[in-house]
Amino acid sequence: MKDLRYFLNWMRQEHPQDLIEIDREVDSRYEITAVLLKLHKLRLEDLPVLVFKRVRTTKGEISPYPVIINIAGSRRRYAKWLEATPETVTNVARERMTTGRKNPVVIPRGEAPCKEVVKLGKEVDLFELPALVEWKYNPGPYINAGGFLCYDPDTHVENSAIIRGWIKSRDTIPHHANHHGHTAHIRRLHEARNKDMRAVFWVGHHPAAMKGSATRIPYGESHFQAMGGLIGEPLRLVPSETLGDDFLVPADAEFVIEGIVPAHQRSPEGPYGEDWGHVGAQRLHPFLKVTAMTHRRDAYWVNFVTGQSPFMIDRREGTYRADIGLRVARMVSPAVLEVRESAIKGGFYVRIKKSRQGEAKDIGLAVLSSIDGAKFAMIFDEDVDINDDAEALWALGSRTQWDDDVTIIAGARGGATDPSTPQEGVSAKAIIDATTPPNFEPRNSIPKEVLDGVRLNNYLPGQFFDSLPQRLFSQLPENLLREIGVVK
Amino acid sequence: MTERTKTAYVKCPKCGEEFHIMAEDFAQHRDINCHCPFCHEEFLPSQHLVSGRL
Numbered sequence: 001m002k003d004l005r006y007f008l009n010w011m012r013q014e015h016p017q018d019l020i021e022i023d024r025e026v027d028s029r030y031e032i033t034a035v036l037l038k039l040h041k042l043r044l045e046d047l048p049v050l051v052f053k054r055v056r057t058t059k060g061e062i063s064p065y066p067v068i069i070n071i072a073g074s075r076r077r078y079a080k081w082l083e084a085t086p087e088t089v090t091n092v093a094r095e096r097m098t099t100g101r102k103n104p105v106v107i108p109r110g111e112a113p114c115k116e117v118v119k120l121g122k123e124v125d126l127f128e129l130p131a132l133v134e135w136k137y138n139p140g141p142y143i144n145a146g147g148f149l150c151y152d153p154d155t156h157v158e159n160s161a162i163i164r165g166w167i168k169s170r171d172t173i174p175h176h177a178n179h180h181g182h183t184a185h186i187r188r189l190h191e192a193r194n195k196d197m198r199a200v201f202w203v204g205h206h207p208a209a210m211k212g213s214a215t216r217i218p219y220g221e222s223h224f225q226a227m228g229g230l231i232g233e234p235l236r237l238v239p240s241e242t243l244g245d246d247f248l249v250p251a252d253a254e255f256v257i258e259g260i261v262p263a264h265q266r267s268p269e270g271p272y273g274e275d276w277g278h279v280g281a282q283r284l285h286p287f288l289k290v291t292a293m294t295h296r297r298d299a300y301w302v303n304f305v306t307g308q309s310p311f312m313i314d315r316r317e318g319t320y321r322a323d324i325g326l327r328v329a330r331m332v333s334p335a336v337l338e339v340r341e342s343a344i345k346g347g348f349y350v351r352i353k354k355s356r357q358g359e360a361k362d363i364g365l366a367v368l369s370s371i372d373g374a375k376f377a378m379i380f381d382e383d384v385d386i387n388d389d390a391e392a393l394w395a396l397g398s399r400t401q402w403d404d405d406v407t408i409i410a411g412a413r414g415g416a417t418d419p420s421t422p423q424e425g426v427s428a429k430a431i432i433d434a435t436t437p438p439n440f441e442p443r444n445s446i447p448k449e450v451l452d453g454v455r456l457n458n459y460l461p462g463q464f465f466d467s468l469p470q471r472l473f474s475q476l477p478e479n480l481l482r483e484i485g486v487v488k
Numbered sequence: 489m490t491e492r493t494k495t496a497y498v499k500c501p502k503c504g505e506e507f508h509i510m511a512e513d514f515a516q517h518r519d520i521n522c523h524c525p526f527c528h529e530e531f532l533p534s535q536h537l538v539s540g541r542l
Contacts (some may be wrong), residue, residue: 137507139525168523268523268530271507281495282522424494424510471507 002231003252003301007071007081010048012233015077016472018025020046025054025062028141029133034068036305039255044471047073050203051300055130058141063130065301071145072207081208087387090339093230093321097212104226104235104248112238112251114202114298120241124293125170126257132303135273141167142272143257145302146203147213148175149249150186152220153195157257159186160223162214164267164306165201171260171290173201174269176283178372178416179425183217187286190263198243198262199288204254204302205232216324216372242291254299259288273307273356274417276345321371322348327371329363336363340386343393346375347384348414354435355464362405364431373415376430383443384434399434407431457485496540498522502529508540509533515542 011019026032030054039047047070055067072078075086084092109115129406131141144164159182162275165175177183190197212227227250228235238251242258250254269285325348326339338351348367360379367377377464380386384395400406407430414427421427465484473486492533496511514522514533521530534542 137525139523139528266513266517266520268521269511271525279508282507282509282525284510284517284520419492420489422490422492422494424512 001236001252002208004254004302005066005202006016006231007206008049008051010081011077014330018046018074018077019051020048020199021051021053021066023053026052027056028058028063028067030136032067032303033134033305033307036069045074046076046155049073055301056131057127058133059127061128062366063128063301065130065131065299066205067132068300068302069305072210072409075473078207078211080244085399090322090326091212093215094327096232097215097217097226097228097323098229098327100229101222101225102232102234104222104224104228104237106237106239106248106253109238112236113296114249114251114253114256115238115241115294117295117299118241119293121291124386125288126167126173126290126293129167129255130301132305134305135279135307137271137279138273139166139168139270142303142307143167143201144201145210145304146201146255146257147205147210147223147250147253147416148177148183148199148201150183150197150199151247152186153349155220157220157222158224158248159183159219160202160213162210164272165288166272168267168287169455171259172287173257173290174283174285174287175201175268176272176285176416177371178267180372180413180416181216185219190261194263196239196263198247199259199261199286199457200240200243200249201257201288202250202253202255203257204300205250205252207251208232209235210302216321218369221478232344240292241294253297254301255293257288257290258294259290261286272417274419276305276415276418278419280417280419295384321373325350325367325371325374329366332366333359334354337382338386339367341376343389344376346418348371348374348377349392350377350379351382351384351386352379352435353382358431359435360435361431364407364433365409366410368412368429368431373418374429375414375418375427376432378432379435381435395434396432399436399440400432405433407433455483457483493540494506496533496542497538498536499534499538500527500529501531501536503527504536511540511542518542525537 052067055063079086079089082092116322147160147162149160162361165173167234208230209227212230236251237248239245266284267287271279274280300468322339329336335352340349364377368374385391410431414421416425495508499506524531
């Protein structure tokens with residue numbers, strides 16, 4: 001079955017240099033963030049998966065659970081899991097989560113790895129977890145790479161979303177579910193009936209399963225099916241311990257934390273180092289009152305280090321939110337070829353095969369309205385490689401006039417944690433149409449046969465290539481490696 | 489950018505550190521304490537405002 005262990009073994013076989021196990025003791029408070037801040041300075045395209053084996057918890061104890069970070073730190077790796085390329089991975093992921101969906105299967109409790117250790121009620125102490133305190137204002141350790149699972153009270157269709165939860169006490173987790181999202185919608189359905197909501201945080205699974213949980217799908221569709229589509233096999237589920245047999249949880253997760261969200265009750269949550277790179281204010285949010293925690297005997301804990309865009313799962317993969325934008329934009333126009341999250345926070349690149357004027361604006365509206373936190377959509381012609389930020393920014397500069405090509409939509413739905421909004425969750429958005437009109441000046445080019453005929457190693461000495469760091473080679477396309485003689 | 493009023497700053501009466509809260513949330517629930525992220529003291533924000541308003 002494809003779970004976190006399967007992924008780690010795959011990494012050992014396919015990318016052994018990018019799976020680094022660290023024996024040195026580290027503090028869960030700030031130290032791993034510091035490691036990532038320094039690592040980021042190396043400007044790596046693919047971040048290595050780091051496994052910290054000796055993490056000191058906020059209780060001051062060395063945790064028995066290793067901490068994994070950067071689990072999704074590479075678009076290239078993500079593409080390889082899905083048997084796609086970095087250029088096609090958004091399309092492939094979207095297909096797997098729609099036409100390729102797989103129904104989950106239910107297995108007995110005795111066969112579920114997540115039930116190897118069962119702690120009920122007072123036995124639970126969330127502070128034993130090595131959850132990270134990433135930034136200075138964070139009030140304590142946070143679960144931020146966990147799927148938050150709940151069920152629609154009418155249809156019993158589940159929703160699983162990656163949201164954050166602060167471990168406030170040994171059994172209490174105030175959590176931030178975006179007001180516009182499906183988790184908050186389901187909570188409101190419960191509260192309208194004055195009903196408490198059963199819910200679970202599950203942590204640690206194959207990154208494709210996490211992706212299937214994190215992605216936005218139409219309300220009422222099953223994340224379990226989408227997760228199965230992405231991992232390429234039915235997701236295995238098992239009944240909960242304390243929430244009833246009808247509350248099914250991912251059987252192959254590392255940890256499952258079960259509980260009740262009391263209706264209408266709120267707790268302070270935050271401040272939190274948001275992915276916008278600023279400290280989000282303390283808010284009043286619902287909380288999970290924990291009833292049980294189950295986990296594997298030798299469980300791994302998975303955390304993100306959010307708070308700076310480059311570390312985010314979406315930025316590195318470039319697909320976290322882009323795939324829903326692609327799906328919706330394609331409903332608007334078949335001209336859409338590709339959608340990609342940009343290097344600029346809140347920005348999305350869209351590549352289209354334009355056939356008529358005005359098309360770009362319609363597509364921009366679709367992308368902006370379908371992706372949470374999207375502030376501007378930049379629409380490009382098909383010749384622009386939107387997987388290359390430098391090329392996209394070049395086109396933005398040379399193919400736009402702001403008075404003509406920028407459309408601003410005031411007072412739209414915005415990212416809940418964006419510090420720049422005047423009102424929480426309300427934001428201006430912009431469409432930047434960088435497509436060219438008919439009769440536009442052509443792009444510089446040379447004859448293809450000349451370009452294809454040039455091999456760099458016929459011009460530059462071997463010492464030049466020898467001086468390039470080996471890691472750079474792993475980031476270059478194979479045809480270029482062949483050209484410079486690294487691959488024969 | 490014009491001044492933003494969605495947040496307010498409070499000062500913890502125990503440790504003296506300042507942090508910001510979402511004004512609208514606490515204005516709607518004036519009986520709920522905020523939580524100092526530094527020393528974990530809980531207190532009513534309306535009584536310890538430094539800037540902004542609820």
